Amino acid sequence: MPAAGVGGGRCALYGGARLAAGPEINETKETEMLADRQYWAPELEAMTMPQLRANHLGRLKPLLEWAYNNSPYYRESFDAAGIRPADVDSLETFSARVPFITKEGIIEAEQAKPTYGGFLAVPTADLARIYVAPGPIYMPFTAEDFDGIAETCAVGMWAAGVRPSDIADVTTNYHWVIAGTQLDASYRKVGCAVVPGGIGNTKMHVEAMRDLGVTTTFAFSTFFVQLAETAKEMGLDLRRDLKLRVALIGGEMKPKEAIAELEAQYDMKVREIYGTADLAVVGFECDARAGMHLGPHHIVEILDPVTHQPVPEGDGGEIVVTALFRKAMPIIRYRTGDVVGYVSYDSCSCGRHTPRLGPIVGRVGDIPRVKGMFIVPKQIQNALYPFKGLRRFQMVIDRPQLGDVLTVRIEAEPGVDRAGSKAAVQKALREAIRIGAEIDFVDAGMLPEGTPLVIDLRRA
Template identity: 30%
Template sequence: MDSPSSAEYWSEVETWPRDRIAEFQLAALRRQLAYVGANSAYYKAAWAGIGFEPGDLRSLDDLRSLPVVRKADYVADLAERGPWGSMLAVHPEDVARVHFSSGTTSSPAPVCWTRQDLDRWADLYARFAYSQGVRRTDVYQALFGFAWFVGGLGVTAAYTKIGCTVIPGGSGDTERQIDVMARYGTTAVSGTPSFMLHLAETAERLGRPVTGNRVRRIQVGGEPGGGIPETRALIEERWDAKVFDGYGSLEFQPIAWECERQAGGHFAEDFVYAEVVDAGTGAPVPDGSPGVLVLTHLDKQASPFVRWWTGDVVVRDPDPCACGRTHGRLRGGVLGRADDMLVVRGVNFFPSSVESLVRSTPGATGEYLIVIDEDVVDRATGYLTGVKVRLETEDGAAESAVDRLAHAIRAELTVRAVVEPVPSGSLARSTHKAKRLVREI
């Protein structure tokens, strides 16, 4: 839809009562499962193997009788039935767009869209950007990548739909990005948290601090930083702008974005059905408790996924937002990846917990790496005995920053910390997704 600039909400769907949302989801799931069962050879065979028919779905809870599908299942199917795989639910001639995974752990995996899927994607992104206060009078600069990465084209289509003046900049040419912002009066941008900090740092070095430009809204995604209060505060301070966290994945575009209240990303519950489950048992966890997010499309045509195991640990908040929107929210954004969780002598934590402490350490630049090496691994068992942080520090502040961070990690995470200072500017900056955890053993 094309929402008038004076409207408070992009769509009335955003304020539906909870009972109407549940009623809509059940009807949409029934239609979607019937479509998937008829058109996806993968799901048709998988469901036949457990004796499930789409018509068996009588309640939302019945969906839990179906197995989860993981990235490894998708990759294996592509390897056996490539190049499109048997999950594809349309003829390849009807595929209008293909985006690929990064291919860091396997061959790049394609995810497909029909023209209707693309329209839906753009409208949902536009809904979320609109909820952040973006209007057709804004000049928007897209700082997400365009080469292979899924984010850049999505946001460009969305802000175009709102009616903004759109500048598809991409995630390179840092100095040129800064010049364009100043020259053309950019008011809204989106990019990864690490790139936003890199841009601010570069602009400061050039004597053209970004606090002097017109950017007032920054939508971040691709990394957990937007959901970490300390990282959000750092970006807001360096840009003098509001930061909004956004969450999506290659398979699900989008999932949840924050509104102007910055109180956790709103699910698009008319597009995805979200479950939060125990990582070990797969059983649902109560709202307000952490668990792995499992998603099901409600109206995707080309590459529909049913009970997709995202691997992302989240906390679902069912309470309506102060903005008036009623869809569930992600409290604190994505807490981490279930497979990235670190266990040190029985204490579980995510790398993002370390980031929040680094960002609030005086004398630290904010750049860091978590390093797994012989200093924190027991040679006999292979278990972690502590956490090692390679910390970039400001000139003359190494000793105090190291002491402060080591103490904070011990106090907040209750684990031993080995903090190794490195000079300011020595750690690589990322223009895409920053890698914060490295293994050197």
């Protein structure tokens, strides 16, 4: 595996030095120096794009060799595509010729060839962690792989402003899936004290946050809503009694206004990160908040969701990712199914040169084409946001005669004047998605969690 992989020089430098600290090393001073650093991984984050691309290619080649020589799955798939690792002499060749993988494909392979579908590329004796996600999908990691996972997240945490003096409460699931242990390891890597709270027990989270002076957490925004309700029931003031100062949220497609409200409510800053269980943290916001910088440990491609060809620079499309640090189960050209609205390539005031992902606008299957236009759910979500009492929605597309008809079903709370607000909602939607839509208000609760976002009757 590549020597320039995750956690190479820097980890040995800081983690190692700290472990070995004797009386002659001034640990406080070292911690202060660490806290002053602008980037978590300066040697990579300060690179120009040509430098980073060269670094990526240098790490990619041994990864492809490793996968081909040790993973029966990749050997078979590369052979079927007529490509050998030695043929990959540029990132363009990689993008043009190396096959994709998908979550469905991994599950199918693992079912067809238990247990790891031919993906496993190390002896099981070398494994340190095995995660089990619904599917089931088994994800094996060596200790080094897991450190690589934690590293991707540490980069994002540092950019968000998390520092060694912070106290972190991990509020995600520690069981079976990677979220809890990964965040735990990442906060520890940065140097924070970690409260392994885990999922649920909101009252205990509030108490622990208050008593311990917790300053940072990663959570889904629904958690912050519950936390606020519980704190209020306990007679607490979020801004006075809790010390939260920086929160990381991920993968939720929240409108900017909702994030601003969250920041004001808790008097903390909120930074978004983008990642998946298979890839860890791929993108993260810096203080400029102008999109999510791509992290240095992944090769990210943006592809047309239909043709799977690279889109013109800056355009949106499906996010396809290669993790440069996974040895036990290499993840090469993984189609995330997530669609990004656009990508910014202009320079950023934070000094990083990496492109920034715009908002994640939906899933590949959830962005239907209606009357020739791609309808992005996030645009509908944002258009509905200013209307009080409107909640979840669903798109129903039909072609009763010649033309497409889009109906947006919207949950309305009891107080909503449905007839009175219909025209205004219709106008806001037309401005957002540039085509007319029928509005169908339904009672709150009619579109529960898990309801399909799109029902396309044209396929019937």
